[in-house]
Amino acid sequence: MADLIIKNAYILTMDPEAGDIENGVVVVEDGKIKEVGTSTECTAEKVIDAKGSVLMPGLVNTHCHAGMTLFRGYADDMQLQDWLENHIWPAEAKLTDDDIYAGTKLACLEMIRSGTIAFADMYIHENRVAQAVDEAGIRAALSYGMIDFGDKEKADKELEVGSAFVKEWNGKAGGRISTMYGPHAPNTCSKEFLIRVKEQAVKDNVKQHIHVLETEAELNYMKENFGMCSIHFLKGIDFWGTDVLAAHCVWLSDGDIKILAEYGVNISHNPNSNMKLASGICPVAKLIDAGANVCLGTDGCASNNNLDMFEEMRSAALLQKVSTMDPTVLPARKVLEMATINGAKALGINSGMLKEGYNADMIIVDMNKAHLAPVYDVASHLVYAASGKDVSATIVDGKVLMEDGKVLSMDEQEVIDTAIKSSKDLLGRIGN
Ligand SMILES: O=c1[nH]cnc2c1ncn2[C@@H]1O[C@H](CO)[C@@H](O)[C@H]1O
Numbered sequence: 001m002a003d004l005i006i007k008n009a010y011i012l013t014m015d016p017e018a019g020d021i022e023n024g025v026v027v028v029e030d031g032k033i034k035e036v037g038t039s040t041e042c043t044a045e046k047v048i049d050a051k052g053s054v055l056m057p058g059l060v061n062t063h064c065h066a067g068m069t070l071f072r073g074y075a076d077d078m079q080l081q082d083w084l085e086n087h088i089w090p091a092e093a094k095l096t097d098d099d100i101y102a103g104t105k106l107a108c109l110e111m112i113r114s115g116t117i118a119f120a121d122m123y124i125h126e127n128r129v130a131q132a133v134d135e136a137g138i139r140a141a142l143s144y145g146m147i148d149f150g151d152k153e154k155a156d157k158e159l160e161v162g163s164a165f166v167k168e169w170n171g172k173a174g175g176r177i178s179t180m181y182g183p184h185a186p187n188t189c190s191k192e193f194l195i196r197v198k199e200q201a202v203k204d205n206v207k208q209h210i211h212v213l214e215t216e217a218e219l220n221y222m223k224e225n226f227g228m229c230s231i232h233f234l235k236g237i238d239f240w241g242t243d244v245l246a247a248h249c250v251w252l253s254d255g256d257i258k259i260l261a262e263y264g265v266n267i268s269h270n271p272n273s274n275m276k277l278a279s280g281i282c283p284v285a286k287l288i289d290a291g292a293n294v295c296l297g298t299d300g301c302a303s304n305n306n307l308d309m310f311e312e313m314r315s316a317a318l319l320q321k322v323s324t325m326d327p328t329v330l331p332a333r334k335v336l337e338m339a340t341i342n343g344a345k346a347l348g349i350n351s352g353m354l355k356e357g358y359n360a361d362m363i364i365v366d367m368n369k370a371h372l373a374p375v376y377d378v379a380s381h382l383v384y385a386a387s388g389k390d391v392s393a394t395i396v397d398g399k400v401l402m403e404d405g406k407v408l409s410m411d412e413q414e415v416i417d418t419a420i421k422s423s424k425d426l427l428g429r430i431g432n
């Protein structure tokens with residue numbers, strides 16, 4: 001007997017061979033998809049009738065600082081440098097282990113509610129992030145965010161913490177957690193440090209997650225100090241590869257785009273954060289044309305200010321259209337690919353498609369809503385009309401984490417209350 005059957009769904013498989021299945025069924029066993037089709041001979045312990053709903057791969061958030069939910073609305077409408085250096089970093093210095101745990105629990109709750117099945121995180125106190133992910137039932141690629149600012153002693157310490165985390169948590173939570181090295185950015189980490197991190201990551205066989213060219217200030221800094229932009233600088237130290245997840249990549253030349261595509265770098269586009277901090281616009285259409293793997297992220301809740309990947313999909317499409325003055329770029333299906341298949345590829349997980357043998361990481365979207373009627377094209381609705389609030393069920397690793405809008409893997413009210421209490425205590429310590 002199988003574990004779970006979902007029937008009567010409109011299935012958006014995202015599998016180019018299978019396409020959409022209008023009245024389909026998915027069978028799940030041992031956390032994996034066993035069958036996708038129009039009918040099945042199987043029986044299962046649990047059957048979900050998804051009539052009137054869409055069943056699709058869950059969304060992958062490829063750039064996040066989950067614990068930053070505690071800073072949602074804390075410091076808005078500022079210049080990025082001022083925001084980070086004078087507000088966020090001083091506040092982060094006061095964060096405790098328990099705060100990070102509470103903030104990440106809240107992030108996991110929000111992600112499960114809005115249809116995200118996996119996320120890539122870079123933050124501090126990452127052990128407690130891992131604990132929260134383990135308990136919440138979601139999937140994640142986690143990294144401790146390292147900054148050395150050219151200080152050799154700090155570099156040693158940061159690498160020690162990052163490395164201990166990589167080793168302790170890789171493959172944990174039944175394989176739901178993978179680990180990465182997280183050097184923060186080329187303008188906050190020294191060249192020597194980035195070289196050491198890369199060597200260590202290759203040795204440990206894990207990926208790297210880094211911010212790259214989010215701001216024009218970074219571009220100018222790199223040109224002044226190294227005579228080249230971050231893309232050429234990182235090429236020069238053999239940093240680029242398919243094992244790199246580069247967040248933002250806003251300030252790219254046509255030559256940079258070629259390099260990123262050639263090395264198979266995974267690029268996390270974070271349109272809402274880029275718009276809110278007025279960082280600029282990532283040339284997504286050009287990157288995709290060049291053959292690069294572009295995926296989608298929310299960034300932290302202090303620059304977004306939520307973790308709704310449906311909003312991110314809509315913003316990605318609209319921003320690219322208006323910036324190129326071409327409404328044909330980034331059509332709905334392409335954006336869905338970014339949020340599913342491409343994101344799964346970036347994280348190295350076998351998700352992002354509903355196909356036999358893939359992880360049973362999927363969501364049900366309730367289409368019986370005023371703002372989703374009538375339906376001509378399901379993909380169009382998911383990108384342009386739906387929101388994370390329309391997700392009624394989230395399944396990760398074959399486990400139902402939310403069903404009929406009720407989260408089953410955690411006590412929702414307790415998670416919200418604890419995070420609010422953490423934020424109040426934190427504010428007291430910061431002295432605001
Ligand atoms: O948009 C951003 N640009 C640069 N850094 C950021 C952004 N959002 C968050 N962080 C910072 O990255 C570190 C990760 O460990 C944290 O200090 C976090 O505040």
Ligand SMILES: [Zn+2]
Pocket residue numbers: 063064065211247299300
């Ligand atoms: Zn970030």
